[in-house]
Amino acid sequence: MTTTTAELPSDDSPGGPGRRRERPPEQAESADLFERDRLPAPGGAARTLLASLLAPHHHRVRLVAVLLLLQQAAVQAGPLLVAYALDRAVPALRAGEHGPLLAVAGAAALCAAASGGLQFGFVQLSARVSQDVLLDLRGRIFRHGQALSLDFHERYTSGRLISRATTDVESLRTLLDDGLQELITIVLATVYITATLLYLDWGFGAASLVSAGPLYLLVRSYRRRVHRVFSAKSTAIADVIVKFAETLGGIRPVQAFRREPSNDAVFARLNHRHERVNGDAFLEMARYVVTSRLVANTTIAAVVLWGAYRVATGSLALGVLAAAVLYLRRLYDPIDRLGMFLNAYQSAAASLQKIAGLLAQRPTVPEPAAPVALPALAGGRPGRAVDFDGVRFAYRTGGEVLPRFSLSLAAGTTVAVVGATGAGKSTLAKLLARFYDPTEGRVLLDGVDLRELATAELRRGVVMVTQEAFLFSGTVADNIALGRPDASRREIERAAEAIGAHDFITALPDGYDTDVRKRGGRISAGQRQLVGFARALLADPAVLVLDEATSSLDIPGERAVQAAMDTVLRGRTALVIAHRLSTVERADRVLVVSDGRIVEDGPPDRLIKDRGRFADLHRAWRDSVG
Numbered sequence: 001m002t003t004t005t006a007e008l009p010s011d012d013s014p015g016g017p018g019r020r021r022e023r024p025p026e027q028a029e030s031a032d033l034f035e036r037d038r039l040p041a042p043g044g045a046a047r048t049l050l051a052s053l054l055a056p057h058h059h060r061v062r063l064v065a066v067l068l069l070l071q072q073a074a075v076q077a078g079p080l081l082v083a084y085a086l087d088r089a090v091p092a093l094r095a096g097e098h099g100p101l102l103a104v105a106g107a108a109a110l111c112a113a114a115s116g117g118l119q120f121g122f123v124q125l126s127a128r129v130s131q132d133v134l135l136d137l138r139g140r141i142f143r144h145g146q147a148l149s150l151d152f153h154e155r156y157t158s159g160r161l162i163s164r165a166t167t168d169v170e171s172l173r174t175l176l177d178d179g180l181q182e183l184i185t186i187v188l189a190t191v192y193i194t195a196t197l198l199y200l201d202w203g204f205g206a207a208s209l210v211s212a213g214p215l216y217l218l219v220r221s222y223r224r225r226v227h228r229v230f231s232a233k234s235t236a237i238a239d240v241i242v243k244f245a246e247t248l249g250g251i252r253p254v255q256a257f258r259r260e261p262s263n264d265a266v267f268a269r270l271n272h273r274h275e276r277v278n279g280d281a282f283l284e285m286a287r288y289v290v291t292s293r294l295v296a297n298t299t300i301a302a303v304v305l306w307g308a309y310r311v312a313t314g315s316l317a318l319g320v321l322a323a324a325v326l327y328l329r330r331l332y333d334p335i336d337r338l339g340m341f342l343n344a345y346q347s348a349a350a351s352l353q354k355i356a357g358l359l360a361q362r363p364t365v366p367e368p369a370a371p372v373a374l375p376a377l378a379g380g381r382p383g384r385a386v387d388f389d390g391v392r393f394a395y396r397t398g399g400e401v402l403p404r405f406s407l408s409l410a411a412g413t414t415v416a417v418v419g420a421t422g423a424g425k426s427t428l429a430k431l432l433a434r435f436y437d438p439t440e441g442r443v444l445l446d447g448v449d450l451r452e453l454a455t456a457e458l459r460r461g462v463v464m465v466t467q468e469a470f471l472f473s474g475t476v477a478d479n480i481a482l483g484r485p486d487a488s489r490r491e492i493e494r495a496a497e498a499i500g501a502h503d504f505i506t507a508l509p510d511g512y513d514t515d516v517r518k519r520g521g522r523i524s525a526g527q528r529q530l531v532g533f534a535r536a537l538l539a540d541p542a543v544l545v546l547d548e549a550t551s552s553l554d555i556p557g558e559r560a561v562q563a564a565m566d567t568v569l570r571g572r573t574a575l576v577i578a579h580r581l582s583t584v585e586r587a588d589r590v591l592v593v594s595d596g597r598i599v600e601d602g603p604p605d606r607l608i609k610d611r612g613r614f615a616d617l618h619r620a621w622r623d624s625v626g
């Protein structure tokens with residue numbers, strides 16, 4: 001801990017922190033669904049999602065189906081031509097007539113050419129449709145992820161979102177690219193072949209129909225079992241990605257605390273689980289293939305025996321038997337492929353179910369249906385008034401953090417909040433920035449409930465600057481302009497100058513155009529804070545919420561940040577989670593928070609005289625600085 005970090009003595013209020021740990025049963029259940037990666041989606045949501053994804057392309061989808069239909073007709077004509085050749089063309093040739101054989105050869109060539117051409121058209125068109133669908137789906141996941149509130153992200157984690165947008169979208173791609181083609185081909189082939197068999201010979205047609213019974217039962221049981229496996233598979237790969245993202249996202253603490261071995265162990269466990277679930281899927285597939293081949297081969301053997309007997313007794317033409325056996329082989333061949341399709345289908349269904357569960361989540365901090373505008377700021381009036389009106393707050397995953405309270409902050413005042421770690425300071429600040437809505441009561445900005453403000457209006461009204469200013473990929477100028485995207489280069493520079501960041505920025509390799517993620521663009525923690533302040537100054541909000549950094553800077557750095565803070569706080573209402581003595585001394589008012597309650601409230605001088613907690617804290621601070 002640093003010498004500038006304030007910590008009040010540990011909690012001594014009745015009830016204590018234990019009170020906050022209680023979780024109502026419905027919260028525990030919802031947390032469990034998040035942990036098990038099973039977000040609820042309304043019944044049929046996966047199917048509705050798929051339909052909504054395909055709906056804009058329905059013309060092309062229909063054309064794809066027609067192309068396949070024609071292609072199958074061309075392919076399935078083959079054995080029929082064989083039967084014709086054996087039973088008609090060959091005897092005709094023996095009689096010196098070449099016409100029928102030439103006709104068969106011409107028809108076979110035509111069928112082959114048509115089948116190739118149609119297949120080409122089909123593959124091209126269906127690939128385009130599937131790419132458009134995936135583009136749309138990835139976009140939906142990204143937009144929805146951005147729109148969902150903070151409490152969702154704290155529970156769902158970015159790794160799961162990445163998994164949804166990558167592996168789950170990928171499994172839908174497999175279904176659309178290969179699976180659907182397989183299914184349509186199989187269905188069409190089955191219909192064509194059964195009809196042709198019935199036309200060629202009633203007995204063979206009936207045999208193929210009878211064999212469909214056990215095969216249907218087999219497919220049904222496989223589908224049920226494989227669904228379970230694929231749902232577990234999607235969760236298992238998401239867990240692997242979550243661990244990956246978490247470890248690499250926190251690589252600094254991981255290395256600082258030598259967490260590599262234990263992370264390796266956890267990762268190996270998750271990786272093995274994924275491998276095991278994959279193995280289960282293969283095992284199910286193997287069982288399916290073996291059983292289906294057994295049924296198919298038994299039927300073919302029976303047909304050959306029976307057919308041979310009938311040919312021998314003269315009740316069946318040899319060509320018909322040959323065509324029937326060829327057709328039966330073609331009928332049963334796709335049954336293995338049906339297993340592949342079911343794999344693709346179940347994998348995509350499990351993924352779609354998870355994506356649908358994600359998309360069914362609604363922001364807990366929604367945009368108002370009928371937004372209200374803030375009253376115009378009277379000329380020269382600094383900031384806006386803030387009121388916490390009968391507010392009570394509990395996180396979704398925990399018990400009550402802030403018991404009911406009311407608090408008014410006058411426009412233009414700087415209010416410092418101090419208190420022990422975990423006291424509820426950041427929670428108070430986040431309620432004012434509307435990262436969360438109060439469980440009860442209202443937070444008002446110039447008398448308007450934050451819930452009634454459109455997001456753009458809210459972000460103009462209140463801006464929160466966190467301890468570690470996050471820098472996005474892009475230039476330093478882009479990062480400052482985040483506060484007001486339409487700002488001109490001159491305005492950006494003016495904000496940086498006012499904050500005292502101009503000099504270090506111009507000293508960077510490309511000045512304001514330095515890419516912060518590239519070599520030479522790396523900037524220090526203090527400089528990062530200055531960029532954060534310049535961003536806030538440019539945004540020029542009426543109310544600023546500031547989580548002061550606890551990290552100790554060197555003395556010049558500390559002075560630069562203090563001076564920048566003075567600039568950014570001037571002329572607006574500010575709520576500052578204070579960790580520095582100098583900040584608290586400069587505030588108009590100090591709130592001391594303990595276990596979610598404001599236990600002292602007043603100007604710093606008066607609180608020091610009152611000899612309460614703040615006076616103790618102030619003395620401890622002075623001692624540590626002196």
Ligand SMILES: Nc1ncnc2c1ncn2[C@@H]1O[C@H](COP(=O)(O)OP(=O)(O)OP(=O)(O)O)[C@@H](O)[C@H]1O
Pocket residue numbers: 020154395396397398401419420421422423424425426427428
């Ligand atoms: N996202 C969250 N979900 C559930 N509980 C939370 C969450 N964030 C904070 N809490 C709990 O709320 C309480 C108050 O936390 P808060 O971050 O507001 O304290 P703080 O005073 O700002 O602490 P610090 O000075 O350490 O930042 C703590 O008990 C904490 O465990």
